[in-house]
Amino acid sequence: MAQSDTVDRILDAAEELFAERGFSETSLRMITSKAKVNLAAVNYHFGSKNALIHAVFARFLSPFSATLETAFDNLEERCNGQPPTLYQTLWALTESAVRMPQRNDRGISIFMRLLGLAYTQSQGHLRKFLEQEYSQPFGRFMRLLKEATPELSSVDRYWRIQFMLGATAFTMSSSDALRDILQNKTGIETSVQEIAARLVPFLAAGMQAPDKLLMPPPESKVSVA
Amino acid sequence: MAQSDTVDRILDAAEELFAERGFSETSLRMITSKAKVNLAAVNYHFGSKNALIHAVFARFLSPFSATLETAFDNLEERCNGQPPTLYQTLWALTESAVRMPQRNDRGISIFMRLLGLAYTQSQGHLRKFLEQEYSQPFGRFMRLLKEATPELSSVDRYWRIQFMLGATAFTMSSSDALRDILQNKTGIETSVQEIAARLVPFLAAGMQAPDKLLMPPPESKVSVA
DNA sequence: CTCCGCTTCAAACGTATGTTTCAAACAGAC
DNA sequence: GTCTGTTTGAAACATACGTTTGAAGCGGAG
Numbered sequence: 001m002a003q004s005d006t007v008d009r010i011l012d013a014a015e016e017l018f019a020e021r022g023f024s025e026t027s028l029r030m031i032t033s034k035a036k037v038n039l040a041a042v043n044y045h046f047g048s049k050n051a052l053i054h055a056v057f058a059r060f061l062s063p064f065s066a067t068l069e070t071a072f073d074n075l076e077e078r079c080n081g082q083p084p085t086l087y088q089t090l091w092a093l094t095e096s097a098v099r100m101p102q103r104n105d106r107g108i109s110i111f112m113r114l115l116g117l118a119y120t121q122s123q124g125h126l127r128k129f130l131e132q133e134y135s136q137p138f139g140r141f142m143r144l145l146k147e148a149t150p151e152l153s154s155v156d157r158y159w160r161i162q163f164m165l166g167a168t169a170f171t172m173s174s175s176d177a178l179r180d181i182l183q184n185k186t187g188i189e190t191s192v193q194e195i196a197a198r199l200v201p202f203l204a205a206g207m208q209a210p211d212k213l214l215m216p217p218p219e220s221k222v223s224v225a
Numbered sequence: 226m227a228q229s230d231t232v233d234r235i236l237d238a239a240e241e242l243f244a245e246r247g248f249s250e251t252s253l254r255m256i257t258s259k260a261k262v263n264l265a266a267v268n269y270h271f272g273s274k275n276a277l278i279h280a281v282f283a284r285f286l287s288p289f290s291a292t293l294e295t296a297f298d299n300l301e302e303r304c305n306g307q308p309p310t311l312y313q314t315l316w317a318l319t320e321s322a323v324r325m326p327q328r329n330d331r332g333i334s335i336f337m338r339l340l341g342l343a344y345t346q347s348q349g350h351l352r353k354f355l356e357q358e359y360s361q362p363f364g365r366f367m368r369l370l371k372e373a374t375p376e377l378s379s380v381d382r383y384w385r386i387q388f389m390l391g392a393t394a395f396t397m398s399s400s401d402a403l404r405d406i407l408q409n410k411t412g413i414e415t416s417v418q419e420i421a422a423r424l425v426p427f428l429a430a431g432m433q434a435p436d437k438l439l440m441p442p443p444e445s446k447v448s449v450a
Numbered sequence: 451c452t453c454c455g456c457t458t459c460a461a462a463c464g465t466a467t468g469t470t471t472c473a474a475a476c477a478g479a480c
Numbered sequence: 481g482t483c484t485g486t487t488t489g490a491a492a493c494a495t496a497c498g499t500t501t502g503a504a505g506c507g508g509a510g
Contacts, residue, residue, distance in 0.1 A: 166395025205434030
């Protein structure tokens, strides 16, 4: 073969194993044996394990980043200068993720799980890589969020964005496991699209919740029987 | 010293390092050197690294579990047979966590971060350990949630609980970093209690959001100017 | 065919890990 | 003081890791 497919086989195997087990817990030997390539191939083609991790992310994040930009473009165009609503912004993001061309049916799950891991596993090199490669669409998303929630103080918005990120990253990072649990308990099959469709209203409602309270909730007074 | 403090020193160091770096990324040598004890002490006192991980969790989870049970007892007693509201249930949980006697001021953050890691890092042995040791308070919390949201289908409730867990675990697990970022940007100091006070309304609102939608949001139609 | 750059391969390297070993140090009971 | 069971200590163990090496294999150009 003139153009070797070794690189893609490695990326496929790595992507799947990383998503299943995390980065530190996945060895190059697992990857190369799953990909049926020689151990040295990883260092030959990518340079190091960390560079392989970056490549795995770049392969799906770069097209996603582009898709997201055009989705935001379309959204803002449709709004004729008015800021898009929170719902619309969240939905644009979700659709961009869900509509991405997938290599296989689990593609979206793996995609999400990896994003969750990226946030969760404290791999300094990864965070640095993602920040400097994909800061633009992220910044734009933040700006849209700000315009969509002008009623929030910037501190409230800051924290609620963290809550949204958490709910999303966490759920997505274990979406396979959670789906399986539900499947075993109730027999119900759930697609990633459905999870997303349930997540968006949850996030939007949380984001627009009434003010924070600093004291115990009103109902918690001891009632005199 | 009759009762050696080696065990506690190991637990303290392990707790902190695990919270900072994750389990796989923390070696016994890091732990023992931080704790200023001999390397072999871990295996002598705990048996294995995995057993040490369990011990770290048990040390804060067991008292928390007890505190939580009495908090739920008090709550249910105050309600005279009526099911506690969602707000009250969430608040009981939050207060139990926040009011736990802490070894130091970072105690609560570490506590939360470890819980997040336990969910996220796919350490099979840990999940098994937590499930069989702390299924009771967890199950009770689930039952209270169910009674507080009778309007939700069990599938909706299942997913929304996952979203809540995610927002909580994620935020709390990086609360130190998030607090610092906010501090640097705005000069505002934030306590864990305040974060909790912002989180609870977010969660409650999300939990009680209107039905999931299966289509794009209503506002996303192209408006005819 | 010969050559050359690129790719694969088996093997080894150095390092770090969790765990084990066994002697030394220690504390409390007698 | 002496004995005994427990705890510490330095060192080694076996294993797994990421990475490097150098030779073998290969395809197209001259």
